[in-house]
Amino acid sequence: MIIAERKPIKELLEMLAGHDRVLLVGCKGCVTVCNAGGVREVGVLASALRIARRRQGRPIEIDEMTLDRQCEPEFISWLEEPLRENGYTAVMSAACSVGPQYIAERFDNVAVMPALNTKFIGGTLEHGVWAEFCRACGNCGIHNFGGLCPITRCSKGLLHGPCAGSSGGKCEVRPEVDCIWHLIYTRMKNLGQVDKLKALKPAKNWSGYWSGGVRRVVREDLTL
Amino acid sequence: MSENFEPRIVAFCCQYCSYSAADLAGSMRLSYPPNVKVVLVPCTGRVDPLHILRTIENGADGVCVAGCLEGDCHFLEGNFKAKKRVAYVQRILSEAGVEGARVRMFNIAASDGPGFAEAARIMTETIRALGPNPLSIKTEKMSEEL
Numbered sequence: 001m002i003i004a005e006r007k008p009i010k011e012l013l014e015m016l017a018g019h020d021r022v023l024l025v026g027c028k029g030c031v032t033v034c035n036a037g038g039v040r041e042v043g044v045l046a047s048a049l050r051i052a053r054r055r056q057g058r059p060i061e062i063d064e065m066t067l068d069r070q071c072e073p074e075f076i077s078w079l080e081e082p083l084r085e086n087g088y089t090a091v092m093s094a095a096c097s098v099g100p101q102y103i104a105e106r107f108d109n110v111a112v113m114p115a116l117n118t119k120f121i122g123g124t125l126e127h128g129v130w131a132e133f134c135r136a137c138g139n140c141g142i143h144n145f146g147g148l149c150p151i152t153r154c155s156k157g158l159l160h161g162p163c164a165g166s167s168g169g170k171c172e173v174r175p176e177v178d179c180i181w182h183l184i185y186t187r188m189k190n191l192g193q194v195d196k197l198k199a200l201k202p203a204k205n206w207s208g209y210w211s212g213g214v215r216r217v218v219r220e221d222l223t224l
Numbered sequence: 225m226s227e228n229f230e231p232r233i234v235a236f237c238c239q240y241c242s243y244s245a246a247d248l249a250g251s252m253r254l255s256y257p258p259n260v261k262v263v264l265v266p267c268t269g270r271v272d273p274l275h276i277l278r279t280i281e282n283g284a285d286g287v288c289v290a291g292c293l294e295g296d297c298h299f300l301e302g303n304f305k306a307k308k309r310v311a312y313v314q315r316i317l318s319e320a321g322v323e324g325a326r327v328r329m330f331n332i333a334a335s336d337g338p339g340f341a342e343a344a345r346i347m348t349e350t351i352r353a354l355g356p357n358p359l360s361i362k363t364e365k366m367s368e369e370l
Binding site: 008009010040043044047048049050051052054055056 | 272273274277278280281316317319320321322358359
């Protein structure tokens with residue numbers, strides 16, 4: 001899922017300066033799972049912002065609404081009525097940055113601002129802890145590495161690791177991070193496939209990543 | 225700050241320990257400040273950050289969350305969860321410009337009636353020293369202006 005994190009209240013207050021009636025929109029997708037922008041987090045954030053603005057002597061009205069997903073235009077259309085009826089001057093989106101962009105494209109007459117910082121594609125390590133697992137490089141090759149991704153999870157992105165900084169199965173960059181090359185080697189050894197690691201890997205093909213502008217995926221059989 | 229200020233404090237008390245302690249304090253005829261209004265919860269692990277924030281937002285001068293002694297939670301670790309959530313709310317309140325010390329966690333055994341009375345005194349004195357909830361002051365001032 002996409003992992004996100006709430007921006008500091010101070011930064012959000014600066015964005016909201018000059019706005020007195022705002023709709024705070026959450027998302028029930030990834031950001032609910034990573035506790036950044038679901039129904040509860042929207043409630044907490046709205047409360048904190050109202051408290052902060054009252055403290056500043058400039059009260060703000062913040063209504064709360066959480067969409068099933070903000071990364072699909074159909075769900076964004078659910079905002080039409082509340083935006084038409086209630087006179088909001090701004091929408092603050094507690095979703096990954098797809099959400100506020102969709103809202104901005106659809107509604108000309110309101111300011112749109114992000115409540116979250118979109119961090120990475122990752123998974124849950126334990127309750128309240130998330131880590132990056134995928135860099136969305138566009139050319140997945142984890143089958144060569146026992147199903148683990150050295151591009152993302154090796155701090156140096158090595159294809160022929162480990163480096164000399166691997167110590168006791170941990171990475172030299174941060175001691176709480178597993179050395180992925182230690183895990184790859186252990187797993188390949190258990191699979192009896194260590195020899196596969198000796199094969200020289202060509203340089204990573206990054207053409208599916210930062211080249212060619214905005215990436216898109218088209219499924220002709222699904223297009224209408 | 226008004227000398228007549230009487231803090232309004234909401235205490236979320238767990239059913240198994242601190243609520244029983246409050247009950248016991250009453251049975252023992254112990255005297256403690258009447259500023260604390262008790263809300264019964266099945267476990268302090270049930271107290272959501274939003275409960276605390278909305279309580280402050282709606283005008284309470286202080287909120288305390290009172291659970292079992294650490295290690296004695298009927299649900300094993302509800303009071304540890306509450307402890308972390310109280311710290312989280314304190315951080316949010318500080319970010320929003322309200323003293324985090326208005327929110328506090330207590331751990332009181334069911335048999336400790338005097339402990340509840342003492343917690344009520346500590347909380348009342350803490351809030352009395354901090355003064356009224358700044359949001360309430362603002363609201364009153366603004367309503368006068370209007």
